[in-house]
Amino acid sequence: MGKKTNENLSIIDKELKIEGSIKSSGKLIIKGHVTGTIEGDVVIIAEDGQVNSSSTKVSSITIGGNFQGEVTASKELIILATGTCAGKVECMDLIVENGGILNAEVSCKTSSKLSAGKDMNGFGSQKSKQGKQIEL
Numbered sequence: 001m002g003k004k005t006n007e008n009l010s011i012i013d014k015e016l017k018i019e020g021s022i023k024s025s026g027k028l029i030i031k032g033h034v035t036g037t038i039e040g041d042v043v044i045i046a047e048d049g050q051v052n053s054s055s056t057k058v059s060s061i062t063i064g065g066n067f068q069g070e071v072t073a074s075k076e077l078i079i080l081a082t083g084t085c086a087g088k089v090e091c092m093d094l095i096v097e098n099g100g101i102l103n104a105e106v107s108c109k110t111s112s113k114l115s116a117g118k119d120m121n122g123f124g125s126q127k128s129k130q131g132k133q134i135e136l
Contacts, residue, residue, distance in 0.1 A: 009026055069088075077094050
């Protein structure tokens with residue numbers, strides 16, 4: 001058990017509704033309702049959690065509840081079987097469990113390209129040398 005024991009843990013519980021900006025370090029667990037912007041390390045939206053965000057910038061996000069808006073995850077975005085994600089997604093790795101719902105504009109990029117430029121290469125583009133790409 002060589003992990004840090006002083007990692008921050010914050011919880012927005014079921015009965016809590018927040019409107020505004022949230023900045024957190026460590027792990028943020030959302031079981032309530034959040035409307036606004038989120039900036040942090042690891043965000044987990046529990047099955048009861050609902051987030052409506054115009055800008056969410058995190059290293060990792062796991063969605064077990066409902067997320068609507070724009071999210072940028074520098075590492076990974078995970079949608080659990082109980083989760084729903086709608087809006088605009090930009091991430092390095094994307095995982096959607098069987099039963100999870102993803103209804104979003106999606107850009108999966110390498111870390112050097114994440115949020116770097118506005119010249120997003122679409123599916124079927126021949127230009128991406130470093131980015132992950134699926135040709136249809």
